[in-house]
Amino acid sequence: MSRADTVRFRHNQAILVAAIVAAIGALPLATARWWLLWVLLVPVAVAVWAWRSGTDADASELRLRALAGQRRVPWTRVAELAGDARGRALARLDDGEVVMLPAVRATELPHLIAVTGQELPGEANDQ
Numbered sequence: 001m002s003r004a005d006t007v008r009f010r011h012n013q014a015i016l017v018a019a020i021v022a023a024i025g026a027l028p029l030a031t032a033r034w035w036l037l038w039v040l041l042v043p044v045a046v047a048v049w050a051w052r053s054g055t056d057a058d059a060s061e062l063r064l065r066a067l068a069g070q071r072r073v074p075w076t077r078v079a080e081l082a083g084d085a086r087g088r089a090l091a092r093l094d095d096g097e098v099v100m101l102p103a104v105r106a107t108e109l110p111h112l113i114a115v116t117g118q119e120l121p122g123e124a125n126d127q
Contacts (some may be wrong), residue, residue, distance in 0.1 A: 019047035
């Protein structure tokens with residue numbers, strides 16, 4: 001499967017820009033005393049999270065990426081895709097575990113399903 005067949009969902013890049021601005025703003029405080037250098041860790045961690053986290057999907061699996069690490073979930077384990085009350089996308093696995101799909105909104109679920117090559121319920125009747 002080529003990279004072109006993979007759909008990537010990422011958080012809004014404004015979060016990354018805000019983290020960079022916060023890091024620049026924290027520089028005077030962090031350089032005032034050596035023991036304040038830890039202040040820079042917060043905006044740097046947010047920037048790395050914004051750049052890295054999200055959901056990658058292809059025909060064989062979902063990759064749920066976080067600040068550190070990732071989780072691969074084969075489509076064969078996904079029993080149900082749904083949205084919650086806040087508009088986030090969730091996947092219920094075959095063992096009953098519910099996982100949130102980072103950076104995927106409930107309104108984007110049809111696009112996510114289309115990656116698998118399967119049809120949405122009701123589309124087969126329309127043709």
